[in-house]
Amino acid sequence: MRAWVVERPGPITSGPLRLIEREAPVPGPGEVLVKVEACAVCRTDLHLAEGDLEPRRPRTTPGHQVVGRIEGTGRRVGVAWLRSTCGRCRYCRRGMENLCPASTYTGWDADGGYAEYLVAREDYVYPLPGDRPAEWLAPLLCAGIIGYRALARCDLPQEGRLGIYGFGSSAHLTAQAAIARGATLHVVTRSEQARRLALELGAASADAHRPPEPLDAAILFAPVGTLVPPALEALDRGGTLAVAGIHLTDVPALDYDRHLFQERTLRSVTANTRADGHAYLELALSHPPRVSAVAYPFEEADRALSDLAADRVNGAAVLVLT
Numbered sequence: 001m002r003a004w005v006v007e008r009p010g011p012i013t014s015g016p017l018r019l020i021e022r023e024a025p026v027p028g029p030g031e032v033l034v035k036v037e038a039c040a041v042c043r044t045d046l047h048l049a050e051g052d053l054e055p056r057r058p059r060t061t062p063g064h065q066v067v068g069r070i071e072g073t074g075r076r077v078g079v080a081w082l083r084s085t086c087g088r089c090r091y092c093r094r095g096m097e098n099l100c101p102a103s104t105y106t107g108w109d110a111d112g113g114y115a116e117y118l119v120a121r122e123d124y125v126y127p128l129p130g131d132r133p134a135e136w137l138a139p140l141l142c143a144g145i146i147g148y149r150a151l152a153r154c155d156l157p158q159e160g161r162l163g164i165y166g167f168g169s170s171a172h173l174t175a176q177a178a179i180a181r182g183a184t185l186h187v188v189t190r191s192e193q194a195r196r197l198a199l200e201l202g203a204a205s206a207d208a209h210r211p212p213e214p215l216d217a218a219i220l221f222a223p224v225g226t227l228v229p230p231a232l233e234a235l236d237r238g239g240t241l242a243v244a245g246i247h248l249t250d251v252p253a254l255d256y257d258r259h260l261f262q263e264r265t266l267r268s269v270t271a272n273t274r275a276d277g278h279a280y281l282e283l284a285l286s287h288p289p290r291v292s293a294v295a296y297p298f299e300e301a302d303r304a305l306s307d308l309a310a311d312r313v314n315g316a317a318v319l320v321l322t
Contacts, residue, residue, distance in 0.1 A: 001021070001022060001023070001024045001115060001116040001117050002019060002020070002021060002115065002116050002298070003019070003020060003021075003022050003061045003111070003114065003115035003116070004017050004018065004019050004020075004061060004062065004063075004114035004115065004301045004302075005017070005018055005020055005059040005060060005061050006048060006049050006055060006059065006060050006061075006062065007059065009048070009049060009050060009051030009055060010050060010051060011050055012046065012049060012050055012302075012305055012306050012309045013306070015302065016049045016050065016051075017049055017062075017114075017301060017302045017305065019299065019301070020059075024116070024117045025111065025117060025118065025119040026119070027119045028119075030121060030122055030123065031119050031120065031121055031122060032070045032071075032077075032119070032120055032121075032122045032125065033070065033071040033072075033117060033118075033119055034066065034068040034069065034070055034071070034077060034079060034117065034118055034119070034120055034125070035068050035069050035070075035071055035116065035117055036066055036067075036068040036113050036115060036116055036117060036118060036321050037067045037068050037069070037134040037320075037321060038066075038067045038068075038134035038135050038137075038138045038318050038319060038320050038321065039063040039065055039066045039067070039112070039113030039114060039138060039318070039319045039321075040065035040135075040138035040139040040141065040142065040143065040169065040293075040316050040317065040318045040319075041063075041065075041169075041296075041301075041304045041305060041308055041313075041316070041317040041318065041319060042063075042064065042065060042081075042142050042143065042169065043168070043169075043223065043245065043308065044064070044081070044107075044108075044142075044246050044247075045062040045063060045064075045107065045112075045114075045305060046305050046308055046309055047223075047246065047247045048060065048062050048107070048108060049062065049305055050309075052247045053108065053246065053247060055108075056108055056109050057109070060107065060108065060111060060112075061107065061111035061112050061113075061114050061115050061118070062107040062108075062112050062113075062114050063106070063107045063112035063113030063114040063115070063118075063319075064079065064080060064081040064105065064106040064107040064108075064112050064113065064141070064142055065078075065080065065081075065113065065138045065139060065140075065141040065142045065143065066078065066079035066080075066106070066112065066113030066118065066120075066138070066141065067128060067134040067137045067138045067141070068113075068118075070125075071117075075127070076127070076128045076129070076130050077120075077125040077126060077127060077128055078125060078126040078127075078128045078137065078138075078140070078141045078281070079106055079112075079113060079118065079120045079124075079125055079126075079141070080106065080124075080126065080141045080142055080145060080272075080277055081105050081106055081107075081141075081142050081145075081146075081271060081272070082097070082098065082103065082105065082106075082124060082271055082272060082273075082274065082277075083103075083104045083105050083106045083109060083110055083120065083121060083124055084103065084104045084121050084124060085097040085100035085102065085103045085104075086100055086101075086102040086103075089101060089102065095273065095275065096273070097273050097274070098149075098270050098271040098272055098273050098276075099270060103271070105271070106118075106120065113319075114298075114301050114319065116298075116321060124274065126141070126277055126278065126281055128281075129285065132285075134318075134320065135291075135293045135295050135318040135320055136291045136293060138293075138316075138318050139169055139173065139291055139293060139315075139316035139318065140173070140280070140281060140284050140291070141277075142170070143168075143169040143170035143173055143316055144170070144173045144280050144281075144284055144289075145272050145276055145277045145280045145281075146170055146244060146269065146271075146272055147170040147171065147173050147174030147177065147219075147244070148174070148177065148272075148276055148279070148280035148283075149269055149272045149273075149276045150170075150174060150219045150221075150242050150244040150269045151174055151177060151178060151219070152276075153240075153242040153267050153269050154217040154218060154219050154240050154241070154242040154267070155217055155240045155265075156178060156181070156183060156216060156217040157216050157217070158181070158182060159181075159182040159183065159184070160183055160184070160216035160217055161183070161184045161186065161211075161213060161214070161215050161216045161217075161236075162178050162183045162184070162185050162186070162215065162216065162217050162218065162219070163185075163186045163187075163188065163211045163215040163217070163218035163219070163231065163234060164178075164185065164186070164187050164188070164198075164218070164219050164221065165188045165189070165218065165219070165220045165221060165222050165227050165231055166188075166189055166220065166221035166222030166223075166224075166227075167187050167189040167191065167194040167195070167197065167198050167206075167221070168194070168221060168308075168311075168313065168315070168316075169313075169315060169316035169317070170221055170244065171187075171219070171221045172194075172197060172198070172201060172292055172315050172316075173284075173289055173291070174219065174221075175187070175198065175201055175202070175203060176201055176202075176289040176290065177283070177289070179201070179202045179203075180287065184204050185198075185202065185203040185204055186203065186204055186205045186206075186207070186211035186212065186213070186215065187203045187205070187206040187207070188206075188207055188208070188209065188210065188211060189206065189208065189222075190208050190311070191311050191314075193314045194206075194311075194314060195207070195208070197292060197314055197315065201290065210230065210234060211234050214234065214235065214236035214239075215234050215235050215236060215239055216235075216236055216238075216239050217235075217239055217240050217241075217242075218231050218234065218235060218239065218240075218241045218242070219241075219242050219243075219244055220241060220242070220243045220244060220245070220248075221244050221245065222245075223245045223247050223248050223249060224248070224249055225248045225249040225250045225251040225252070226249070226251075226252055228241070228243070228248075228251045228252070228254075228266070229251075229252055229254060229255075229258075229259055232254070232258075232259040232260065232264055232266060233258055233259055235264045237262040237263065237264070238262070238263050238264070239264050239265070240264070240265040240266075240267060241264070241265070241266050241267065242267045242268070242269050243266070243267065243268050243269060244269045246271075291315070291316065292314055292315025292316065293315060293316050293317075293318045294307075294313050294314065294315060294316065294317050294318065295318050295320050296317055296318065296319050296320065297319075297320065297322075298319050298320065298321045298322075300319075301319055304317040304319060
């Protein structure tokens with residue numbers, strides 16, 4: 001089969017990805033072999049390719065927003081970031097499996113969806129309908145799910161004022177979920193085309209620098225630590241900022257009075273639970289969001305990551321296999 005691998009992590013301009021031929025994987029006990037239809041491109045894949053996330057194994061195949069069919073049954077499923085947990089630790093027993101110390105991840109600990117086939121744990125895949133386009137479904141499996149968890153972590157009050165910093169794949173889905181709950185949405189992003197998309201989706205404002213009013217809650221999707229102080233400063237009293245990325249550049253020193261006093265809260269978002277995934281997919285399938293998907297041929301995965309790095313993707317990039 002054909003598969004992309006991270007040959008040598010480094011700047012995307014150095015060509016860290018390589019397309020190779022390798023044997024199709026063989027599922028073990030409790031696993032299934034999935035033939036890939038499409039795989040959405042995540043900024044986490046870019047972090048892995050560039051070495052911001054240290055590879056956990058050589059020549060890993062990235063990708064964790066996979067739509068495909070189980071070989072032998074034809075059942076359509078989604079394969080997401082969370083690949084497995086121990087099920088026994090105190091975090092798993094509390095329903096916090098996203099914090100399991102033994103958790104493993106698709107496209108990091110095991111080969112992911114930038115390939116014609118991948119192996120997944122059967123109890124960690126999500127059932128998907130057969131009548132929806134694969135390029136519409138794929139971004140839901142991480143961009144949608146992690147945005148759903150970030151929205152819960154930021155404690156947005158009913159009809160509150162939400163700020164979103166960075167407006168890519170996850171943010172444009174999260175924005176729609178927040179607006180559907182009655183939120184007033186303010187988007188901060190340097191991308192002009194992303195600002196246009198935000199306004200089309202119903203944002204009250206889209207600016208390159210700051211929101212026009214104090215915020216009740218905010219989510220930082222951009223992996224830029226220098227945005228944390230201004231995002232905290234933009235919060236109203238009692239507001240919460242949730243940082244949704246797996247990687248963030250260094251956060252500057254915070255001023256207690258300006259950034260944290262008056263019970264402002266700073267939180268991280270770490271992966272998701274399967275319960276998050278099932279809840280979000282049920283919501284998305286019953287109230288379908290607009291998915292701004294930019295399709296790339298499978299053979300152009302390196303170009304898709306380059307475009308993502310340069311903010312040339314308006315929404316979600318999706319690799320489509322013929």
